[in-house]
Amino acid sequence: MSKKGKVLGDVQQPKLQIDPTKLDTVECEDCGGIFFEEVTMFKDVPAVQSPNGKKSILPIPVVRCVECGNVPERFLPKEMLP
Ligand SMILES: [Zn+2]
Numbered sequence: 001m002s003k004k005g006k007v008l009g010d011v012q013q014p015k016l017q018i019d020p021t022k023l024d025t026v027e028c029e030d031c032g033g034i035f036f037e038e039v040t041m042f043k044d045v046p047a048v049q050s051p052n053g054k055k056s057i058l059p060i061p062v063v064r065c066v067e068c069g070n071v072p073e074r075f076l077p078k079e080m081l082p
Pocket residue numbers: 028029030031032033065066067068069070
């Protein structure tokens with residue numbers, strides 16, 4: 001265990017420090033846009049598979065490109081699409 005830098009009181013540095021400026025930006029595969037928004041898709045849950053025995057819906061958060069509306073596959077596996 002080596003301490004480096006100035007340690008203030010009992011504040012401990014997280015073991016894994018992520019510097020966002022050194023990370024790759026996720027870009028839209030279609031238009032290269034870098035901004036995304038979260039939308040929600042819903043799955044019908046049949047009564048037989050529902051925890052409470054009643055037909056219901058399951059919300060699934062999906063991220064899409066704000067520029068072109070493309071949903072990157074890394075955010076939504078193909079199997080999830082209708
Ligand atoms: Zn796009």
